[in-house]
Amino acid sequence: MSATTSLRATLIGVVLSATALIPLQGTASAAPNGHAGTTAVPAAATAPVAGIEDATAHALAGSLADPSWRRQVRNAVLAEDSVDLRALTGASATSAGRRLAAGVAAADRDAAAAKGLGAGAGSLLRVRLADPSMEARLAGGTAPWVAAAPSDDDGAAITAYDSSGTAHALSADAVPDRPVLVVGVDGAKAVTEGMKVVDKALKARGLAVPAPAAEVAPTASASATGIDTTLINSVRVSDVKEPWIKGDAEIFTLVTGFGTDGKPRVDTVEMPYLNDEDTTYYPNQVLVNWSNYKYDMADAVMMEDDGDTNYQALAKAIVTVLLTITDQGAYIPLADALLDAIPASWWTDDPDYVDSWYTLARTTSGTRNGAAANGWINVSPYHVPAL
DSSP: OOOOHHHHHHHHTSOOOTTOOOOOOSOOOOOSOOSTTOOOOOOOTTSOHHHHHHHHHHHHHHHTTSHHHHHHHHHHHHHOSSEEHHHHHHTOOSHHHHHHHHHHHHHHHHHHHHTTOOGGGOOOEEEEESOGGGHHHHHTTOOOEEEEOOSOTTOSEEEEEOTTOOEEEEESSSOOSSOEEEEEEOHHHHHHHHHHHHHHHHHHTTSOOOOOOOBOOTTSOOOSSEEEEEEEEEEEEOOOOOOTTOOOOOEEEEEEEEBTTSSEEEEEEEETTOOSTTOEEOOOEEEEEGGGBSSSEEEEEEEEOOSOOOHHHHHHHHHHHHTTOOOOSSOOOOHHHHHHHSOGGGGSSSOOEEEEEEEEETTOOEEEEOTTSSEEEEEEEEEEEOO
16 A cells, blocks of 8 residues: 555655654565574574565575475465465475475564564564465466565566575566566554554553444443544545555544643554455444543554564654644644655655545544545544443
8 A cells, every 4th residue: 555656755755753663675685595404594683574574585485495394385375365374384295395494483573573572472474375376377287486575566577586596576556477476564463563552652641541443333322421433434545556465454543632641642443454455445443432532633644564664663653743742732644754754765766655544533523634635534433332
């Protein structure tokens, strides 16, 4: 997902917080031979996720020279949409799979650290078939190449590796004849864990502790007590050209306004259902819990985890900027301040900003187009009665 090119270009020029983390872009090479019978995946904890994924893809490709291990990987990706790579290598009875296991576990830890998640995130690296049209050729025995999930939606070429370690440049615009396996981070898990990191940082500085956004039934009876909310009836993000190798989007929204204590507040809302562009979803999801806010207005900024998102850096940057804003006794839009706080890496190559909605009121109802003209939401007031 991305905003329009013109808006993205404008936002790149914003003076960003000094706390921002700017990861290096590029690829890393995986050494084909490790120590003590292992296949190493060389990636430092400070490396960007894209480099870790590329190194892991290179190492996995080399390991597929073993026919037994290649069959195991093939069967796994044909059986599931996305396969836990650490679990797959850890449980393998093949020599190639066992040699790769330690390197994959280390790469998993590096990926978690690079995303600011820590060890509690568990396994993050996954492997999947790039496109359903490749299933027949893979099942028929064609040896797959392996590529890393791209963080740059606008890239013209994709690098894939064969079992000898040779790199092949594939067009981002055309699905190749050969099956391609994709190594990437479990975006849904990363967003869930990342929201915990952001929430913890906001709580520590008194900038809100949101309860998890919940689906509620629009037919529930109203009561004289309870909470007023704004419900997302439907949502759609515009069609944007993406490479064939790109997987599902991992979307979340940051709702911001002034809390009841007069301090700026940010509530995080996960949107795991919002996978595809140019598709309308009907989530019946609470977007704003008005009991959290002093004024009857709030802003919403929709973002996507595009791979190299570092949630610790994001949380630190948001906190740093919002703590400089004080309540002036009237509603002040905070979406621009939040956008200014976003780390610089989010505006470099991978457009993680999706869209934003200003001045959503407690009484707002109907369809609202986003400020970036990249999507719309249909909302309505909804009273959640007390139990």
